[in-house]
Amino acid sequence: MKDISQYIELFRTERALLDSHSQALLNAHRDEAAEAFMRLGFPSRKVERYRYTDVAEAFAPNYGLKLDTPPAAMNLPEVAATRYGTLANVQNDAITALNTMLVQDVIVIYVPADQRREHPVQLTNTLRSSVPLMQNRRLLIIAEAGAEVQVLQTDKAEGGQDFLTTQVTEIFVGEGAHVEFYDMEDSHSRCHRFHQVYAQVAAGGHLTHTTFTLASGLSRNQADVRLVGQGADALLLGCAITDGQQHVDNNTLIEHIAPGCTSRELYKYVVDQQSSGAFAGRVLVRQEAEKTDSIERNANLVCTEQARMWTQPMLEIYADDVKCSHGSTVGQLNNDALFYMRQRGISEAEARMLLKQAFASEVLAAIPLEALRQRLHVLVEKRFRNCEDCKLCQKNNR
Amino acid sequence: MLEIKNLHATVSGKEILKGIDLTIRPGEIHALMGQNGAGKSTLSNVLVGHPAYTVTEGSVTFNGKDLLALSPDERSHEGLFLSFQQPVEIPGVSMANFMRAALNAKRKYLGQEPLDASSFLKLMREKRKVVELDSKLANRSVNEGFSGGEKKRNEIYQMAILEPTMCILDETDSGLDVDALRIVAEGFNKLRTPETSAIVITHYQRLLDYIKPNFVHVLLGGRIVKSGGPELALEIEQRGFDWIKEEIES
Amino acid sequence: MSSDQETTNAFVRSVAERTYEYGFTTTVETEVIDRGLTEDTVRLISEKKGEPEWLLDFRLKAFRYWLTLEQPTWGHLKMPEIDYQAISYYADPTAKKKQGPKSLDEIDPELMKTFDKLGIPLEERLALSGTAVDAVMDSVSVKTTFREKLAEQGIIFCSISEAVREHPDLVRKYLGSVVPYRDNFFAALNSAVFSDGSFVYIPKGVRCPMELSTYFRINAQGTGQFERTLIVCDEDAYVSYLEGCTAPMRDENQLHAAIVEIVVENRAEVKYSTVQNWYPGDKDGKGGVLNLVTKRGLLRGVNSKLSWTQVETGSAITWKYPSCVLAGEGSQAEFYSVAVTNNFQQADTGTKMIHLAPRTSSTIISKGISAGRSQNSYRGLVRVAPKAEGARNYSSCDxxxxxxxxxxxxxxxxxxxNPTAVVEHEATTSKISEDQLFYCQQRGIPQEEAVGLIVNGYAKDVLNKLPMEFAVEAQKLLSVSLEGTVG
Structure with missing residues (x-):
């Protein structure tokens, strides 16, 4: 247990300020969370799910918190109280506990039964500060039976400050409901973020969860998806493009609890320079979850000798009538393709860039939301080109 | 324009080309024939600079430049184009992106401004007609899921956009039915200017019915053992290669 | 419950009720030291074996280190608590004869009978063709066959106790060089109390003309077996080594914590095959051997080769990862495994492939078969270090x-x-194909036979890697282990 004292002290001294600037629902959960956080401490690398990221180190600096910001809305829908914190269990996870202890605002997206939103809901988080800043965010998405919603969250940062964010997202997908959640990070290397997503999918419901990590210095994304109703299905997509000293750690758990559920998972990494990537995806099939159909795939490009990739796809199966597979590869660009492109006059650097982009595009192609798909193509290309002001980007950014 | 002198080349330590001499002037079509393993594809790969092949002796000049000193993409910019025997599939890279990258790299090499998106798309559309290629192609990944015939047509299509001066057709006829062969060959003929030269590698006369060679060479054991006019190809069609071997041995 | 599952359960019961073929005990006068583990125990073992000072030092260092450790818990296993003070660490069934048996006449006829019954005749004239055997019961090597014949080519094949006496330099050089006593909890324990096991040295350029084999048998009650095997294959040499094991049926768990170390020099090749059939416990999960083993090979030489093949059908708990350290340029390692668990058996097994040198390649083929209420895990590590240019790994775990x-x-x-490494891993989990079962049944093959057939087909890639005699044995074992278990 490394030093959690600055957070505990902050909580003790600023409790009143926190409470007076956030919703009662959030305040009601703080004590339990604080107790759990003190008990758990920051997870060491011996904790299986945190073996690839040094959490204590990320939380060691002294970040400021802006505690006197009023929440976006003081009145939450009643349904929020019945769901908040029910998936995100503070007892098992220190980051979730810390977030619950310090969170100042919750955004609730509630879609009543059989309602369909025409347009995606977009949440833009822009970090801007003159001093190092910590932010603890919370998102609650509830789609009742038969409802449909798409939520796009983008993370941006302005200026070269150090930022640390924690976010806990809880997603309830009702019977036959359809939720797509897109988490798109395009901040900068001094942003560190921890995002815990907890989702539960009822019978016949569908969840798409997509994580794009492009520029942050450290990103740890954890997604726990529970398929609790017959015929529920989940699609998890992720893409990380890293260079410099970046570190991206995606940790997923898909739990097949009810029979006849389907899960698909595809994560791709391009790890360049001194950066590192980690993927750990566990698929857990409970004894009752007969007729489970699960495919998990992780593919990675490691571009230099200083870059490092850990990958750990896991199957844990307690039912017998299942079809589960996982695959994981670490490899290089196709040399034949590289030569073909050069014969057509494309320089080696450009050919490599195009092939890397193509590698990532498999994840993009699986994204159901068309407008986002196109936007991401541009972002990914921009990311690979490492350019801020080329004509292509300017034109497409407008 | 292309002058090959005493060219020797190895692949994984094994010598395949054992002294090739060949001169091709502007506008000439040279057919290269020979049995499998004679070194035909090796020659084409060496000319375009495939990294798996090592030149151990000899020289190649192209438009007065030392071809062997150029990188594969520079050779392409100079006007050398290989229609691959088995074009590789490149999932995730769209034809449009691929060709735009290729064309603009060439324009840059030649000191020209890059083509803007709309002119480029217009060019893609125009050239597509040459090989009667499906319009959906522009949105597909390079060669991915293409049939054998489509792949070969796609090669000629790329040739149309890049306008090379020296084309190597490496068994472009293999795996094509009669109609596809006609479309591909006619496409090539439409693209030809009086200055375009070509090396046509083939086993059969039928491609040469469409693309009429000025010279026919027989490659055997890494050397050109016999050269002649178009009649040589016809003779090989009828009599095979054995008589040539016997001729050399005696 | 579907009728399918009822059938399944009926089959499971029938399998559970089968008897373990090798569950008998041998009545032989055995010297067993007092239970418990202290520094004195370690000194006593060393003294009984008449060991030199350096080896006692090695044991004591390991023991003191062991005291600082706690038993690891990371396996996907429900381990019964092991009381390390309730075990006797040394049992010698040959103690009657002071110096240990030298010729067959001196071996207790009961021991001879035991190994005959296990299908391991100790008389050379009765031996399986082309196989030399070191037979180990409890803590002591009973007999090593064909020693003289092998010695003609400079091959050393003897018990490790004899090797300590007769080839101290070799043993001292290599013991603990692949698996240091600090490696893990059980390695430290073994290093402190190891009793017997086999020592193999194949000199430069020699192709060992016969299969070398060690047969391990736990007999005495309340004892643990801590054998230690050391194989050194010098430059350009080759050896194929087999290991088999059984134990009697006992209600309490028996502890087996072995170490196998293999050193492979330039261009040398070692094949190590195991058919593990320790007593798995009864149908309620009572008793059975706790098989907690550290096996590792160091591919020191350029272009050296090491292949592990294991068929794991026995033991209540199997916890082992035969591993390879690919330190020589161009070295090649293989791991082929079939692990069958039934009733309450638990297995957490796999391998580690550590690529340190350029152009190294490794292959992992693992087949897990689970029945009854058992838990069967594959756990593996593939590491490619920065210097391992062009390293290649393919893993397939079904x-x-x-x-x-x-x-x-x-x-x-x-x-x-490393950016030039190519690493591929695939895994699938599925139930036995109903189409295949039905196809067999339509052709008149009874269901339980069909299961055996399909499972053997499923495991074929691995079984094919075993030497002939072993493969036949293993096939039988698989069918018996799973007789009639249908899902």
Whole structure:
């Protein structure tokens, strides 16, 4: 247990300020969370799910918190109280506990039964500060039976400050409901973020969860998806493009609890320079979850000798009538393709860039939301080109 | 324009080309024939600079430049184009992106401004007609899921956009039915200017019915053992290669 | 419950009720030291074996280190608590004869009978063709056959106790060089109290003309077996080594914590095959051997080769990862495994492939078969170090489920630090194909036979890697282990 004292002290001294600037629902959960956080401490690398990221180190600096910001809305829908914190269990996870202890605002997206939103809901988080800043965010998405919603969250940062964010997202997908959640990070290397997503999918419901990590210095994304109703299905997509000293750690758990559920998972990494990537995806099939159909795939490009990739796809199966597979590869660009492109006059650097982009595009192609798909193509290309002001980007950014 | 002198080349330590001499002037079509393993594809790969092949002796000049000193993409910019025997599939890279990258790299090499998106798309559309290629192609990944015939047509299509001066057709006829062969060959003929030269590698006369060679060479054991006019190809069609071997041995 | 599952359960019961073929005990006068483990125990073992000072030092260092450790818990296993003070660490069935048996006449006829019954005749004239055997019961090597014949070519094949006496320099040079006593909890324990095991040295350029084999047998009650095997294959040499094991049926768990170390020099090749059939416990999960083993090979030489093949059908708990350290340029390693678990058996097994040198390649083929209420896990690590240019690994881990109450798990870890490495891992888990079963049945093959057939087909890639005699044995074992278990 490394030093959690600055957070505990902050909580003790600023409790009143926190409470007076956030919703009662959030305040009601703080004590339990604080107790759990003190008990758990920051997870060491011996904790299986945190073996690839040094959490204590990320939380060691002294970040400021802006505690006197009023929440976006003081009145939450009643349904929020019945769901908040029910998936995100503070007892098992220190980051979730810390977030619950310090969170100042919750955004609730509630879609009543059989309602369909025409347009995606977009949440833009822009970090801007003159001093190092910590932010603890919370998102609650509830789609009742038969409802449909798409939520796009983008993370941006302005200026070269150090930022640390924690976010806990809880997603309830009702019977036959359809939720797509897109988490798109395009901040900068001094942003560190921890995002815990907890989702539960009822019978016949569908969840798409997509994580794009492009520029942050450290990103740890954890997604726990529970398929609790017959015929529920989940699609998890992720893409990380890293260079410099970046570190991206995606940790997923898909739990097949009810029979006849389907899960698909595809994560791709391009790890360049001194950066590192980690993927750990566990698929857990409970004894009752007969007729489970699960495919998990992780593919990675490691571009230099200083870059490092850990990958750990896991199957844990307690039912017998299942079809589960996982695959994981670490490899290089196709040399034949590289030569073909050069014969057509494309320089080696450009050919490599195009092939890397193509590698990532498999994840993009699986994204159901068309407008986002196109936007991401541009972002990914921009990311690979490492350019801020080329004509292509300017034109497409407008 | 292309002058090959005493060219020797190895692949994984094994010598395949054992002294090739060949001169091709502007506008000439040279057919290269020979049995499998004679070194035909090796020659084409060496000319375009495939990294798996090592030149151990000899020289190649192209438009007065030392071809062997150029990188594969520079050779392409100079006007050398290989229609691959088995074009590789490149999932995730769209034809449009691929060709735009290729064309603009060439324009840059030649000191020209890059083509803007709309002119480029217009060019893609125009050239597509040459090989009667499906319009959906522009949105597909390079060669991915293409049939054998489509792949070969796609090669000629790329040739149309890049306008090379020296084309190597490496068994472009293999795996094509009669109609596809006609479309591909006619496409090539439409693209030809009086200055375009070509090396046509083939086993059969039928491609040469469409693309009429000025010279026919027989490659055997890494050397050109016999050269002649178009009649040589016809003779090989009828009599095979054995008589040539016997001729050399005696 | 579907009728399918009822059938399944009926089959599971029938399998559970089968008897373990090798569950008999031998009545032989055995010297067993007092239970418990202290420094004095370690000194006593060393003294009984008449060991030199350096080896006692090695044991004591290991023991003191062991005291600082706690038993690890990371396996996907429910371990019964092991009382390390309730075990006797040395049992010698040959104690009657002071110096240990030298010729067959001196071996207790009961011991001879035991090994005959296990199908391991100790008389050379009765031996399986082309196989030399070191037979180990409890803590002591009973007999090593064909020693003289092998010695003609400079091959050393003897018990490790004899090797300590007769080839101290070799043993001292290599012992603990692949698995240091600090490696893990059980390695430290073994290093402190190891009793017997085999020593093999193949000199430069020699192709060992026969299969070398060690047969391990636990007999005495309340004892643990801590054998230690050391194989050194010098430059351009070759050896194929087989290991077999059984134990009597006992109600309490028996502890087996072995170490196998293999050193492979330039261009040398070692094949190590195991058919593990320790007593798995009864149908209620009572008793059975706790098989907690550290096996590792160091591919020191350029272009050296090491291949592990294991068929794991026995033991209540199997916890082992035969591993390879690919330190020589161009070295090649293989791991082929079939692990069958039934009733309450638990297995957490796999391998580690550590690529340190350029152009090294490794292959992992693992087949897990789970039935009854068993838990069967594959756990593996593939690491490619920064200097391992062009390293290549292919892993394929399949699990077959034969009941709805068992578990099949796959935990591969990959850690890649080189841009030219190509690493591929695939895993699938599925139940036995109903189409295949039905096809067999339509052709008149009874269901239980069909299962055996399909499972053997499923495991074929691995069984094919075993030497002939072993393969036949293993096939039989697989069919018996799973007789009639259908999902």
């Amino acid at each position: 699990s077959l489920l034969l009941s709805s109450t068992c578990g099949a798990h796959t935990f591969p870890y990959m850690d890649i630090q």
